[in-house]
Amino acid sequence: MTAKNSADNAWWLPVELATDSCWSFNIGPLSIYVKRQAQQWQLAYERASTIGERELLSSSAALCMPPQLKAERYMFRQSPAALCLKPVLMDRPVVVKTLQPVHVPPAEQTTLYISSPVSVRVSLQQPEYLLQEIAIARLSDTWFGPSTQVGELCYADKTHARYNKNELPLRPHRAITPVVVQNTSKQMLSLSKISIPVPYLAVYSSADGNLWTDPITLQHEGANSLARFKTGTLSAADASGATLISPARAVPEKHSLIRAFTNIFAE
Template identity: 60%
Template sequence: MPNTHNNPCSWWQPQELAIDACRHYRLGPLNIYLQRQRQQWLLAHEYSTEDMQQAPCHTDISVIPLHLTSQRYLISLSPANYQLLPRLMDRPVVVKTIQPVNLPPNEQTTLYISSPVSLSVMLTQPDMLLQNIAVQRLSDTWFGPSTQIGELCYADKTHARHAKAELSLRPHRAVTPVTVHNRSTQMLSIDKLSIPVPFLALYALPDGSLWTDPVTLSHEGLQALAHFRTGKLSAAEAQGATLLSEPVQKPEKHSLVRAFTDIFSD
């Protein structure tokens, strides 16, 4: 297996670690430390407030920092191979737009919205899951018109970019192209969007960015409900892409989702 751990764009690929070696990963605000010993693996992590726009880095170090408490995984003969596999979150991610977005009747637009991923820390050959770690700590939020109607989600914020050229490379977040059709007769004001990430596949592109299947939302004046469907990345977007994970759930045909929370008429 080639040693690719010095290539920041391939941090999610299988790697090797020698006995008594230790490695540090920084992905956005998350720092992960892995140490292999002859009969155990050690794993620790912490979150920082450093610039989350920095490129991911992988550094060989001598030991896991002493201020951290390491999880120990005892194995009679520890395997050398491991992998940090990005996964989409296990619940929808509700993203609040930093600036309100208004869409007139019979208009459509595509927004590029990113959401943080989690990591499955795996030993490989044979496969063994050590721990799932969220790259970014998100708060819980209830998304719906009342405490009886809705669902528990994660909360995040978004710039809701409408041009791919405006996207910055943040390998700890997955970009979802969201096409919104306003088929109603009223102005559509989007204050929040619920991104149904459990229904989406996750891909890695050669530049190190993570993308999901696109989502199309069609608003037809049914208050906060919208028809949604998933698609596949376009040929240009999918060029050189590697499928990292299939959708966790499959949506029902003609699904209605509670996609918006601030819809009103001007």
């Protein structure tokens, strides 16, 4: 059944399966299939090449595993009955390229809403066993930094960089990051790529079923200086009824993110 309201959109809520029953989840381009038996769980998944080949979001009882997929087996003396999927952000920063050029005049600021795909942690409950973590989308690798010696390995993605929150589509497989860009320099700021440090951001759900992250503020002072940044806490103004789902993967060490934001405004 395709999700139609905020409760249906909450694909991270636990599901309890009877013995010898199956369940499937379609989350954007990712399809996950599970089967519970008396002493084992089976898990398989596949990704569609485009979201159009899958329902955006659905979950339902299934007759069996798709025969073309190779399932993995997890063995127990007595299998737990409950399964839970949990969205988490990627394990490396995501460098997003804006689909249209973005320019911020001197002494101006703007808020961009930038989304990135999440990963899914598949866990059994009572007690909790993490079975697998599955990325919803395959992102290509990219190097982000001023040189091949200075920088870090990231994932690459594209974004519309929307500025109107009311225009955000419902995409339960991506998490939205509010990015405040402040241009305190004397030159026009031209923005084409942004490195979002997603491992350091928490994931929230909103009342409409979208996923959100902590916000980021970037302050650009000049062409030859680093961009100052800070992370914040998601507010009700950003996402109504926001509820914490997953904490950040990591706590940054001092100065650890400066490298990620060096050359952030490079063409």
